[in-house]
Amino acid sequence: DAGITQSPRHKVTETGTPVTLRCHQTENHRYMYWYRQDPGHGLRLIHYSYGVKDTDKGEVSDGYSVSRSKTEDFLLTLESATSSQTSVYFCAIRPGLADQETQYFGPGTRLLVL
Amino acid sequence: GQSLEQPSEVTAVEGAIVQINCTYQTSGFYGLSWYQQHDGGAPTFLSYNGLDGLEETGRFSSFLSRSDSYGYLLLQELQMKDSASYFCAPFPPGGSYIPTFGRGTSLIVHP
Numbered sequence: 001d002a003g004i005t006q007s008p009r010h011k012v013t014e015t016g017t018p019v020t021l022r023c024h025q026t027e028n029h030r031y032m033y034w035y036r037q038d039p040g041h042g043l044r045l046i047h048y049s050y051g052v053k054d055t056d057k058g059e060v061s062d063g064y065s066v067s068r069s070k071t072e073d074f075l076l077t078l079e080s081a082t083s084s085q086t087s088v089y090f091c092a093i094r095p096g097l098a099d100q101e102t103q104y105f106g107p108g109t110r111l112l113v114l
Numbered sequence: 115g116q117s118l119e120q121p122s123e124v125t126a127v128e129g130a131i132v133q134i135n136c137t138y139q140t141s142g143f144y145g146l147s148w149y150q151q152h153d154g155g156a157p158t159f160l161s162y163n164g165l166d167g168l169e170e171t172g173r174f175s176s177f178l179s180r181s182d183s184y185g186y187l188l189l190q191e192l193q194m195k196d197s198a199s200y201f202c203a204p205f206p207p208g209g210s211y212i213p214t215f216g217r218g219t220s221l222i223v224h225p
Contacts, residue, residue, distance in 0.1 A: 031211065042201060043157065043215040050210060058212075090156060094211050101164065101211045102147060105156040 004106040019078040023091030031094035032074040036087040136202030144207040
């Protein structure tokens with residue numbers, strides 16, 4: 001257990017509404033990531049953060065924004081949700097071990113945009 | 115650009131050995147990670163290759179050849195609980211760890 005939680009775990013919303021997903025970690029890791037997972041696409045990186053207020057875009061960042069005001073929290077916002085953003089969203093952290101690169105993933109958030 | 119290939123599905127029987135290959139065309143590639151994901155669950159880390167060669171962790175081994183842009187995951191003594199999706203994830207050098215995930219290989223283990 002890498003101490004990663006995501007909230008909410010499930011959400012149904014309507015097209016055009018704003019949605020914020022929260023990722024919380026208890027280990028003070030510097031790197032945090034947001035991915036989406038869709039059938040046939042594997043995991044695709046949306047945004048990542050390498051420190052408080054330091055974020056960068058990933059492969060599929062359009063329509064998403066992020067914020068990290070505290071080390072432990074990384075927020076993903078869909079400013080105006082669309083049906084194409086229906087997906088499973090995973091947050092991940094990077095422990096940054098000296099001899100091993102890995103990510104630990106949160107349990108995921110299932111988002112349905114109607 | 116990046117292109118990553120792994121088989122979409124592999125089937126095997128309990129007790130057997132299975133190899134899941136991963137090939138990629140990625141500029142500036144550094145290392146390779148493997149992740150396992152059961153249906154409805156989150157991906158979990160399996161193995162990491164920062165250097166060429168074979169890494170062994172229990173029943174699982176992973177191999178990397180950077181000159182051949184090729185790696186594989188070897189699962190021995192297959193068990194029913196190994197039925198899952200397996201993702202290879204090469205990553206570039208540098209201070210950030212930004213892996214690229216393949217589409218995954220669905221492993222089905224039959225009794």
